[in-house]
Amino acid sequence: EPGIGWNVADRLAKEFDVVVLCSPAQYDYFGRGKHWSFREDIKRYELENGISSSLRFEFIDPPFLSRVFQSEAFPMRQTCYYFGAAAWEREAYRIGSSLHRKQRFDIVHQLTFTGYRNPGYLWKLDCPFVWGPITGAHAMPWAFLAGMSARDKLFHAARNIVNATQMRWPGRALCAARNSSHLWVV
Secondary structure (H helix, E strand, O other), rough: OOHHHHHHHHHHOOOOEEEEEOOOOOEEEOOEEEEEEHHHHHHHHHHOOOOOEEEEEEEEEOOHHHHHOOOOOOOOOOHHHHHHHHHHHHHHHHHHHHHHOOOOOEEEOOOOEEEEOOOOOOOHHHOOOOEEEOOOOOOOOOOHHHHHOOHHHHHHHHHHHHHHHHOOOOOOOHHHHHHHOEEEEE
């Protein structure tokens, strides 16, 4: 997913001014330090390949809930991951709103890590919104659960039920879809 986001942003920057809101790094907040640095990856890419001057990055530090719930060391990471993602998305919306007030965006694109249950909040800005590629709606075939560990059976059964419920529940995803100028669905 980061590769898709990078390629779309890089190509758009050849013709448009592009602001990318992203996390500066992937961390493990239970004492193991940084896994990798997006900031360093971008600097390395710029040195090796060059980056368009019309491509700008706004690094958004993950808030506390993101750091906890998205850490690989957190024992309930699979279950709580989206709570951490939503916390980061709220922070991205706060910063994106501030940037939009200073220099109006022509369009906003929620581009990576865009499962249908986590559309972010940038669709609330008063400009056209593009959402996608949207993923995450698939269900694990129930017959496949027979070959899984008890833990994986429980996780995938719960995920199937949550997916079926969330796809029919009028929540943030429905609001984002209704406020989108374009949906890009996988």
